[in-house]
Amino acid sequence: MILIYSLVALFIAWIWVDYYRLIDIYEKEDLKYFILIFILGGASVSIVFGLHNLFIDSLGWSLNGNFINDFLYCTIQIGMLEEFAKLIPFLIFYKLFKKEVNEPIDFIAYICVAALGFSAFENVMYFYRHGPQIISGRAILSSVGHMFFTALIAYGIIRYKYQKGKNKKLELILFFIYASLAHGFYDFWLMYTGISTGIGIIITILFFLFGLSTFATIINNALNNSHFFDHKLVINPNKIASRLIGYYFIIFIIQFSLLSYTSSFSTALNSIGTPLLVIGFIVLVTSIRMSRFQLIQHQWENLSIELPFRIVYRESINGKYNRWAIRFNGDSFNETKVSAFFQEYFQLIELNRTKPTAAKRSLACIQKKIFLRNQEAVYIVSLYEHNEFGPSKLIALKPKRRGIKSINKKYPIVAIMDIIDLKKVDEPKLTIRNFKFRSWGYIKERSGFNS
Incomplete structure (x- = not known):
């Protein structure tokens, strides 16, 4: 099964590698560079293992049910350590292939593909340990989560290189801290025993949705401030959203098939319920929001705490049919x-x-x-x-x-x-x-x- 789980993890990673190739409309990257940094990202897991063996395990720091202790543990020992590990492959790649990273979106794409390499290795371990029932959840929440956390670091680098202002070096440190805090906050509510599992999952999903909107804004700002910006080059949101949804439908089929094989067909049928509906909703929201961008040259939109969608009052152009509606951010x-x-x-x-x-x-x-x-x-x-x-x-x-x-x-x-x-x-x-x-x-x- 380890081989099958490895192939599934690679397919999950490919979903988002393909995504970056679709949205990189101004100056496309060569696939071979994505493959290289993906391998480096997968290898970066060894940094985490190595640091644990060297000194972290000897500290004896662990989760104990105390709110402050567990939050700091998740933020520092998990979040900060893993974000540091995912940053190393990008720094190596940037040192070797600096000319390839020549517009803001490249920083996002390459550092996120490194995160996908890290996440793929992690996914194989989790699939092997817990079985196929967690595949769809990790395919969307964990993989996109890893990219979002690391994209915060990339955004600090982008602001340092492309925005004017004082204390820009301080921003590099602050955005690394933001990434660590976001990572720790995400993991904390899944690990903290002081609340019920259901409440922890709800908080995690809500945080994911808020983070998704921030992630899309980061990508949008990177696209808007490319040296190669061209109004004639546009992103087709329908194409991107439908492809993401199609990919995740394949993930659902794979999960169902593996559950039928490892357990039984009835077990697989029983898995099609509320959890899968929730994951399906998250996939739908993610696919739509991550496909819609407002391409306005030189615009920097402030990062804000908001959901990917909002309730708006639609005013029709002829003064009729005014009503409330759900709108996703970005261009359709x-x-x-x-x-x-x-x-x-x-x-x-x-x-x-x-x-x-x-x-x-x-x-x-x-x-x-x-x-x-x-x-x-x-x-x-x-x-x-x-x-x-x-x-x-x-x-x-x-x-x-x-x-x-x-x-x-x-x-x-x-x-x-x-x-x-x-x-x-x-x-x-x-x-x-x-x-x-x-x-x-x-x-x-x-x-x-x-x-």
């Missing part, structure tokens, strides 16, 4: 399709509500992308009367988010809106009320357009 699919036309001439086909066949075609060009107070994207567009050399006026386009979102699954549908006050376009906290809905339309390539 249609925004990325529209961004592909950034600062490019394209056709804007304005639909006539009373005469669908009397569509008006105009030449347009996106000038800037802004975000409303509820984080929905709006594009400020120059609309030309005749051609790009003639007079133009500014309008706004807002991608359609509900119902049918594109024509022939290719051309994104947009709301065409007049700007009520041009002077307020650059002001923060704009809402849909700063625009006046005119009509629906869709956009397509300029080819074949005759003014």
Whole structure:
């Protein structure tokens, strides 16, 4: 079984290696470098074992049920030690292949793949010790958790290298401490005997969800501040989310098959209950949130304590159907399709509500992308009367988010809106009320357009 568990652990790691290859849209990394740092990350487990053999075990420090003792134990002896061990492979890699780490997202990707190597080795040990019933939980919670903790260290390095300010060296130390605290806090509630197991699991899951949002923000900031930033290069969130969900569905099938083989088919069926539903929910939230980003050049979003989703009051562009809804942070699919036309001439086909066949075609060009107070994207567009050399006026386009979102699954549908006050376009906290809905339309390539 050790071979099977090893293959499962490698597949879990591949899920996220593939993820980093998908989101690294500006300057992609060679797979061989990911393989190398993954191996180094797996080998870093020996640092933990070695330090334990050298002196840590002789200290006699262990969990004893005391809140403070156990929290410090989890933070220092587990969190700090493991984060130190995962950092070493990245430092070695950076020393040898510094030229490969040439944009902020590279720091995140490489250090997280090192963490995946560490996590894969750890997963094999846990699978062998506890059996296949823990596979899905460790595949999402532990693997992503390891990446998040180590990404905090990477973020400290990114801030040191790419942000201006004082005390930047102090930030390197602080973010290492944050990573250790996050790691320790996560483990503490699973190990502390002063509360029930159920409460500990609930706290751990909630912490995971809050950490997930921070993790996504770290990645978003890294992408926004790449030297190779290009508005035409966009992330397809639907592709990423569906691939992550597909991968984890395979994990569920593998777990079910191994449970059927090692125990019985009825045992495997009994495992499909509340625990699997909870894991499924976490996979869904993780897949959606980790696929959606707001790509705004040079923007640094503050790290905040928030869930990956929120309850918002949706105001429709025509003043109807206002209601409360659940929204995930970040851009959805249609925004990325529209961004592909950034600062490019394209056709804007304005639909006539009373005469669908009397569509008006105009030449347009996106000038800037802004975000409303509820984080929905709006594009400020120059609309030309005749051609790009003639007079133009500014309008706004807002991608359609509900119902049918594109024509022939290719051309994104947009709301065409007049700007009520041009002077307020650059002001923060704009809402849909700063625009006046005119009509629906869709956009397509300029080819074949005759003014």
